[in-house]
Amino acid sequence: MVVIDNKPTAQTGISFDLATYLAERQAIVEAALDRSLPVVYPEKIYEAMRYSLMAGGKRLRPILCLATCELTGGTVEMALPTACALEMIHTMSLIHDDLPAMDNDDYRRGKLTNHKVFGEDVAILAGDGLLAYAFEHVAVETQHVPADRLLKVVAMLGRAVGAAGLVGGQIVDLDCEGKPNVSLETLNFIHNHKTAALLEASVTSGAVLAGAPEADLQRLSRYAQNIGLAFQIVDDILDITATQEELGKTAGKDLQAQKATYPSIWGLEESRRQAEHLIAGAKAELAEFGDKATPLIALAEFITSRTH
Numbered sequence: 001m002v003v004i005d006n007k008p009t010a011q012t013g014i015s016f017d018l019a020t021y022l023a024e025r026q027a028i029v030e031a032a033l034d035r036s037l038p039v040v041y042p043e044k045i046y047e048a049m050r051y052s053l054m055a056g057g058k059r060l061r062p063i064l065c066l067a068t069c070e071l072t073g074g075t076v077e078m079a080l081p082t083a084c085a086l087e088m089i090h091t092m093s094l095i096h097d098d099l100p101a102m103d104n105d106d107y108r109r110g111k112l113t114n115h116k117v118f119g120e121d122v123a124i125l126a127g128d129g130l131l132a133y134a135f136e137h138v139a140v141e142t143q144h145v146p147a148d149r150l151l152k153v154v155a156m157l158g159r160a161v162g163a164a165g166l167v168g169g170q171i172v173d174l175d176c177e178g179k180p181n182v183s184l185e186t187l188n189f190i191h192n193h194k195t196a197a198l199l200e201a202s203v204t205s206g207a208v209l210a211g212a213p214e215a216d217l218q219r220l221s222r223y224a225q226n227i228g229l230a231f232q233i234v235d236d237i238l239d240i241t242a243t244q245e246e247l248g249k250t251a252g253k254d255l256q257a258q259k260a261t262y263p264s265i266w267g268l269e270e271s272r273r274q275a276e277h278l279i280a281g282a283k284a285e286l287a288e289f290g291d292k293a294t295p296l297i298a299l300a301e302f303i304t305s306r307t308h
């Protein structure tokens, strides 16, 4: 269920306009990203980094980070540098994922991919530049947060990106290419690392910045793991059911590459059921927070109802 036009969410009965909330949060994130990365000498690399960073996208990871920081008593200001860093990391992973050596895609976010515009050499460097800058940005720009919390966030981001996270998921994904009978266990490993790890870091980093107690961090971690896997199941479904215009990238790539996906194992209907089940589990984790969790509940519902 998408919660728009002031309809109450199923869980809280509170009136909440998700479309307005997303638009406001996207505007805050876009402005902060724009300020974060001016073009200086050598212009070529900054232009390549900005090309992908400012190419749109849902800005889901930064929005989750801001939401959990506020939910657990912090402010948007405290979390904004981390929120931008999450988007820089996500964007660099998309640039590298689209390279000919990886998924070899021509379109992303409705535009030509980074390497199609700037060449492979520059695209690799643009990804590297964004990754390094993400950590610098968090360390230099975060204000009103005690150093121990900030250090914990830096460690969480590093773990989500490296071999224990995105890189680990990607290597298993590459290993599975062209292999028939990829098991559900392996598929879950890939997506828990490639997709859920950064979503989890987005959710938990906001709460760490706010100084949330361990029990709340655990609840939010479980919420994030559930939405992370549901997000990927929906991504796999959309690869089959959505158009290139809706997706902003080539549709039907998984089928074409004979990639193991959730629909290839479960079929479309069961995949939708599993995604709904995970979202219900995610929402149940937020019960303790009461009405304050309305934005996170609506964001979880948005994941299964999205069309791109």
Ligand code: GRG
Pocket: 056, 057, 058, 059, 060, 090, 092, 093, 094, 096, 097, 102, 109, 131, 161, 162, 166, 167, 170, 194, 195, 232, 235, 308
């Ligand atoms: C992280 C060092 C480092 C290297 C990259 C290539 C790679 C290693 C990992 C692949 C990660 C990847 C591309 C995962 C897919 C995640 C995913 C579901 C992307 C789509 O996210 P959306 O729908 O996209 O939020 P927008 O464009 O809306 O932001």
